[in-house]
Amino acid sequence: MSAPVSDAPAAQIFYKIISNDGVVTKMSEKAVQQSKTLSNLIENLGYTIENIETRDPIPVTNVNGKTMEKVAEWCEKHNADAIPEDNMNVLKTLTIPEWDQKFLKIEDEALFDLILASNFLDIKGLMYYGCKTVSNMAKGKTTAELREIFGINTDEQDAAEGGAVEVA
Amino acid sequence: MWPRNDVHMDDGSMTPEDQEPVTDNDMEYNDNGEESSYSNGSSSSYNADKLSSSRPLQHKLDLSASPSRNNDLNPRVEHLIALFKDLSSAEQMDAFTRLLQESNMTNIRQLRAIIEPHFQRDFLSCLPVELGMKILHNLTGYDLLKVAQVSKNWKLISEIDKIWKSLGVEEFKHHPDPTDRVTGAWQGTAIAAGVTIPDHIQPCDLNVHRFLKLQKFGDIFERAADKSRYLRADKIEKNWNANPIMGSAVLRGHEDHVITCMQIHDDVLVTGSDDNTLKVWCIDKGEVMYTLVGHTGGVWTSQISQCGRYIVSGSTDRTVKVWSTVDGSLLHTLQGHTSTVRCMAMAGSILVTGSRDTTLRVWDVESGRHLATLHGHHAAVRCVQFDGTTVVSGGYDFTVKIWNAHTGRCIRTLTGHNNRVYSLLFESERSIVCSGSLDTSIRVWDFTRPEGQECVALLQGHTSLTSGMQLRGNILVSCNADSHVRVWDIHEGTCVHMLSGHRSAITSLQWFGRNMVATSSDDGTVKLWDIERGALIRDLVTLDSGGNGGCIWRLCSTSTMLACAVGSRNNTEETKVILLDFDAVYP
Secondary structure (H helix, E strand, C coil): CCCCCCCCCCCCCEEEEECCCCCEEEEEHHHHCCCHHHHHHHHHCCCCCCCCCCCCCEECCCCCHHHHHHHHHHHHHCCCCCCCCCCHHHHHHCCCCHHHHHHCCCCHHHHHHHHHHHHHCCCHHHHHHHHHHHHHHHCCCCHHHHHHHCCCCCCHHHHHHHCCCCCC | CHHHHHHHHHHHHHHHHHCCCHHHHHHHHHHHHHHHHHHHCCCHHHHHHHHHCHHHHHHHHHHHHCCCCCHHHCHHHHHHHHHHHHCCHHHHHHHHHHHHHCCCHHHHHHHHHHHHHHHCCCHHHHCCHHHHHHHHCCCCHHHHHHHCCCCHHHHHHHCCHHHHHCCCCCHHHCCCCCCCCCCHHHHCCCCECCEECCCECCHHHHHHHHHHHCCCCCCHHHCCHHHHHHHHHHHHHHHHHCCCECCEEEEECCCCCCEEEEEEECCEEEEEECCCCEEEEECCCCEEEEEECCCCCCEEEEEECCCCCEEEEEECCCCEEEEECCCCCEEEEECCCCCCEEEEEEECCEEEEEECCCCEEEEECCCCEEEEEECCCCCCEEEEEECCCEEEEEECCCCEEEEECCCCCEEEEECCCCCCEEEEEEEHHHCEEEEEECCCCEEEEECCCCCCCCEEEEECCCCCCEEEEEEECCEEEEEECCCCEEEEECCCCEEEEEECCCCCCEEEEEEECCCEEEEEECCCEEEEEECCCCEEEEEEEEECCECCCEEEEEEEECCCEEEEEEEECCCCCCCEEEEEECCCCCC
16 A cells, blocks of 8 residues: 655666677676776767666677676776776886786687777776786797797798897 | 509409408408498498497598698598588587597697697787787886897887887986097007906907997987987996907006096096196097196095086195196195095085094185084094085094084094094985994994984904995995905895905995996906806906006996006006996997
């Protein structure tokens, strides 16, 4: 007989993102704020709390589903982080937290896709950690080791030109 | 056509004769079955039989590994691949696993070489350039040089000027421009009868080197400017550490007299002597510019002002003289001391002089005015340091005193040494004073602490007087008349390294670069040490007369040049200054 009671706290809303291979990934409102590109898409395409359930997923045509799932996982973990300053010097003093070190211990192919995705989606924190991870792969290595680590097969001409030892 | 026909005929001819034996029948059956499946694809039961049996598969693999057969033409391999394609993913995995178990290590290693690249990525070539720059941004200069050798793409990205400009280590940007050092005294070398410079370049190579040296800017326009700076700094360090010494010179003057003091400011070298004169030399041109005449007693101490415009000298004639570096003229004679002027220190245009008369005096060298007299020592003042406000002095009365230069008041007297104080260091930012004494110890003081508690470290181990010290951070390097160099941690109060090699008293030291220290000694040698590893890098100069009177009195350097004052007290070695060049051009 009593009047229906509406939910006082709003339920957490999730955005649905559809990748170029048709995979749909969910991301929370706080998580998408890590990505400037997604935030802009949501705003410009008019997604709101009222219509999010009825509308089509947000299309992201440059990222595949597997990579998007990794991106979403990272953004959920870091949803409370401040966006890093857009400054090259940030990279020099950056240390990669332990969780992120494990998160980024993946095959080169997947790491490559993740860095590209973070660039397209403008997720600075993930981009910096990704680039720093590749830097750490290159630190303190000889030229031969670098070729081996990064799978670079140089033909004779390429090696000759690139490999000319610069006598200081 | 014929061979195939022959096989067929053999099959036909053998059938009626061997039909009865089971073994023969089985072999014939296999051959026939294979033939049949190849031609029409029927007899699935035979296929199943082959897959379940390991022996036929092994046989096939052996054939496929044989160099005599081309895989494209091998029907057995083609058949196997066709079968493989029909399998589900799980079945393919099972087949892979079982095939690997049947393969030898040679083939497995070849497989690994084929598979591994699938897991690798050439990040720098495939990522957008701005991301590649972010990756390289974290590397050191040394790493960037390796990156440039990997491939053409990597070299292009690693040459971006912004990457080199952002290197955190600023050291390599501070070297002055490349020098000539091919004229005047540099036209010859310092190698002579009685003087050995190990690793000196051969005379026949010297002219080629001198020509190359004039190509100062090399390929600088073909690469990032800061990379050129980095490469040059790296070359200079290698020139000090290992490369042949590419130039040297002898400056002759002060004949048969002792060179008592030596300073460098930019390209100016000043030597003072007990012949009552100072000489002002142009290092790059390898020649003397002026001889400063006026003192009536031996010169015992000198300084060049920070601005480089004034030379100041102290003498046994009790006077202090101020000279101009522009034309070598005498600007002022400062009188007041009543005995030998033994030490001095400058900050800006304010000079503090210490004397055997037990006092220190403060002067303005621009106007020649006497500003203050500091009374308090009970014996000769032997060493002094000055930061513009605070004077620190050490004397033969065994004490170190802290003064206010403006008021002339003694702020603090540091006691603890039980013999003469011979050397001092003062780092005003940290209120740290280091004093070396004939009592063999070095004391580290912090004079902001309560009176009587100023001594924060007592460094013991040397066995004679400490002639020189240099401090960076918490690392102190000391040289001593006991022939040893010691490296100390003043925070821990411990000796980190003891460097042995000299055979006689060490007369002076110079710390430059990150970890290189040069020392000069009464044994007639100059040695270069790595104080991080605690090891000798190499001898730079060796006198044959060392041990018979030949000695090296003084040593000083810039980042690209070393000067050492050579002579003897018994005429076994002529008095001269030997210069060594460690400069490099931009590659």
